[in-house]
Amino acid sequence: MTLAEPARSPGAGGVAGQEIRLTPEVFRRIARAVREYAGISLPESKMALVQARLAKRLRALGMTDFAPYCALIEGRSDEALAERQELITAITTNVTRFFREPHHFDMLRTRVLPPLIEHARKGGRVRLWSAGCSTGEEPYSIALTMLDMASDAGRHDIKILATDLDRAVLATANRGIYPERALEAVPATLRKAHFQPRTEGNETGFAVGPAARALISFRQLNLTLPFPMRGSFDVIFCRNVVIYFDAETELSVWKAFSERLPPGGWLFVGHSERINTLALPMFASDGVTSYRRL
Numbered sequence: 001m002t003l004a005e006p007a008r009s010p011g012a013g014g015v016a017g018q019e020i021r022l023t024p025e026v027f028r029r030i031a032r033a034v035r036e037y038a039g040i041s042l043p044e045s046k047m048a049l050v051q052a053r054l055a056k057r058l059r060a061l062g063m064t065d066f067a068p069y070c071a072l073i074e075g076r077s078d079e080a081l082a083e084r085q086e087l088i089t090a091i092t093t094n095v096t097r098f099f100r101e102p103h104h105f106d107m108l109r110t111r112v113l114p115p116l117i118e119h120a121r122k123g124g125r126v127r128l129w130s131a132g133c134s135t136g137e138e139p140y141s142i143a144l145t146m147l148d149m150a151s152d153a154g155r156h157d158i159k160i161l162a163t164d165l166d167r168a169v170l171a172t173a174n175r176g177i178y179p180e181r182a183l184e185a186v187p188a189t190l191r192k193a194h195f196q197p198r199t200e201g202n203e204t205g206f207a208v209g210p211a212a213r214a215l216i217s218f219r220q221l222n223l224t225l226p227f228p229m230r231g232s233f234d235v236i237f238c239r240n241v242v243i244y245f246d247a248e249t250e251l252s253v254w255k256a257f258s259e260r261l262p263p264g265g266w267l268f269v270g271h272s273e274r275i276n277t278l279a280l281p282m283f284a285s286d287g288v289t290s291y292r293r294l
């Protein structure tokens with residue numbers, strides 16, 4: 001995940017021309033809430049970013065000071081929980097793309113999916129998880145790869161779970177409609193087979209077709225809390241999510257994944273992420289930023 005650059009719009013950080021100042025003390029309170037809620041580490045160098053991003057949020061809430069905002073996010077009510085989600089949405093970006101890091105999809109095609117498809121065709125259960133799926137391009141890319149190799153996938157016990165902390169991105173993912181430019185990396189045959197043009201208002205987008213949608217369930221899930229679902233996964237994609245977690249949270253997430261993968265199960269991580277296999281000897285590197293459970 002990336003923490004966005006501060007917005008440069010005039011007046012960002014101000015209410016009616018007045019700047020809302022974030023003091024180091026208040027910044028530390030916000031950083032503590034963000035760490036506790038999402039495992040995201042906010043160093044002091046991100047103070048300007050947080051100020052710019054949150055000033056916008058404060059304006060939306062009609063607040064002129066950070067003090068009531070801190071009190072709100074530190075609370076225990078449903079409103080506090082909802083605001084902590086808004087806070088994460090405000091300070092993170094959800095950048096993603098179809099077939100991002102294409103070598104992972106080559107790996108799916110050549111090594112990962114063939115035995116899983118064979119297993120499913122013999123009546124076996126196959127589960128894949130896109131953890132930190134953002135607006136859905138990653139799980140749809142997995143589904144399209146699967147359908148390209150097995151058009152009968154929907155008739156077997158094959159399911160893709162797609163989760164994210166942020167309900168706003170999940171709503172976009174669930175809607176499954178993307179602008180044409182977003183489909184650039186989708187091979188023409190898959191685009192033709194699995195997307196239909198859809199016009200809403202004066203915008204034309206492309207809607208993901210029913211076969212891909214049927215393989216995926218979208219759910220809200222915070223990776224830093226115990227996972228609520230039962231059962232194991234044959235493949236976990238968790239790419240570009242833990243990059244801003246503190247080291248302890250990152251390790252605990254990898255460990256939690258190891259408990260959900262059977263021997264031989266695959267874990268795919270983002271291009272700038274690595275698993276320390278000395279600290280976690282249950283994983284072995286197998287490919288570029290891909291690992292297998294021993």
Ligand SMILES: C[S@@+](CC[C@H](N)C(=O)[O-])C[C@H]1O[C@@H](n2cnc3c(N)ncnc32)[C@H](O)[C@@H]1O
Pocket residue numbers: 001002037038039040092093094095096097100131132133134135138163164165166169221222223224238239240241270
């Ligand atoms: C940059 S996107 C990565 C999307 C996709 N995996 C990819 O690589 O293209 C990171 C996503 O991680 C989500 N995220 C951040 N902290 C999280 C947490 N604690 N639990 C679950 N998801 C989280 C963010 O909401 C965001 O949508």
